[in-house]
Amino acid sequence: MQVCQLRQYEYVLVAGPDSIPFLQGQVTCDMTQLTDEQCLAGALCNLKGRIIGDFLCVRIAEGCLLQISEGNGQKIAVTLSKYAVFSKVKITIHEGPCDTYGIVSNESPALHELLPAPPSLSYQTATSDTATIIKLAGTPGRFQVWVWDAENASLVAESLRVLSDKQTLEDFGHFDYAETLAGQAHVNAQHSEAFTPQLLNYDLSGVVSFQKGCYTGQEVVARMHYRAKAKKRLFLLLAEGPTDATNNGAEIALVQQDQQIKAQVLHRSRGPGNSIAMLAILPIAWGNIEEPLLLVQDPTVELTVKALIYT
Structure with missing residues (x-):
């Protein structure tokens, strides 16, 4: 089990x-499914159906707490506030939990001193006075621990350290690499309003619900899902060897034999050794290629394309 502290998030309350009916009319996930034991992954779109930002929504005593990529919290708060005039809601930037940890493990962490029954299903939560544990979706298995009790924060940190494989809190990169392998594409301030949910596989991963009613951008999102055939999607690219040609946001060129395409790297993570995992937008036809591709910007690097399977 690998454990690291997460500091790359902002929170909007x-x-x-x-709060729930208001968000139901604004975001892509079905807010009626939010409970004390079930959180939700969702996104906020603009009127053109492009993603302003994605979030993880957890129900707390004060209302709905949205965990958002760093740098995008203020924009989401301001956007939601524009539509909140006739609803009994208050939207604020929130300090969030006093500590947040990421865990990479295929089994529920045995935090019995914190919680009697850790969650076992995707987006299931378990909460005590001290902390909330969230099981994230996808493979490899990942959890988040949100610590609420500042007085016991050091106890939680020590418990997690003891449970970790190396008896220490590790670098955030381990959790980030696992998120990338699971195909979890997060929209930060740099990419806000640049992509549709379909491009980032949000229609496949459950971030978008097609059973709920209207929300901002819903008409465009639904039309693309039911009437349009996707030409591009998000794929996982795996490579070995250090290279700076695949930084976040970079446009790269891939070649196989005499064919060449351009791909946009949404996110890159470093794994063990020199391994690199990237989430990149490619033409769908290239997602079925089994042979390695060459990176034009650095021909010494071979990349393998993997389709992302969401369960």
Whole structure:
């Protein structure tokens, strides 16, 4: 089990008696499914159906707490506030948990001193006075621990350190690499309003619900899902060897034999040794290629394309 501290998030609180029905009319996930034991992954779109930002929504005593990529919290808070005039809600930037940890493990962490029954299903949560544990979706298995009790924060940190494989809190890169392998594409401030949910596989991963009613951008998102055939999607690219040609946001050229395409790297993570995992947008036809591709910017690097399977 690998454990690291997560500091790359911001939080927005939507509080008030109308918090759930208000968000139901604004975001892609079905907010009626949010409970004390079930959190939700969702996104906020603009009127053109492009993603302003994605989030993880957890129900707390004050309302709905949204965990958002660093740098995008203020924009999401401001956007939601524009539509909140006639709803009994208060939208604020929230300090979030006093500590947040990421765990990479295929089994539920045995935090019995914190929680009697850790979650076992995707996006299931378990909460005590001290902390909330969230099981994230996909493979490899990942969890988040949100610590609420500042007085016991050091106890939680020590418990996690003891449970970790190396008896220490590791670098964030381990969790980031696992997120990339699981195909979890997060929209930061740099990519806000640049992509549709379909391009980032949000229609496949459950971030978008097609059973709920209207929300901002829903007409465009639904039309693309039901009437348009996707020409590009998000794929996982795996490579070995150090290279700076595949940084986040970079446009890269891939070649196989006499064919060449351009791909946009949404996110890159470093794994063990010189391994690199990337989430990149490719033409769908290239997602079925089994032979390695060459990186034009650095021909010494071979990349393998993997389709992302969401369960």
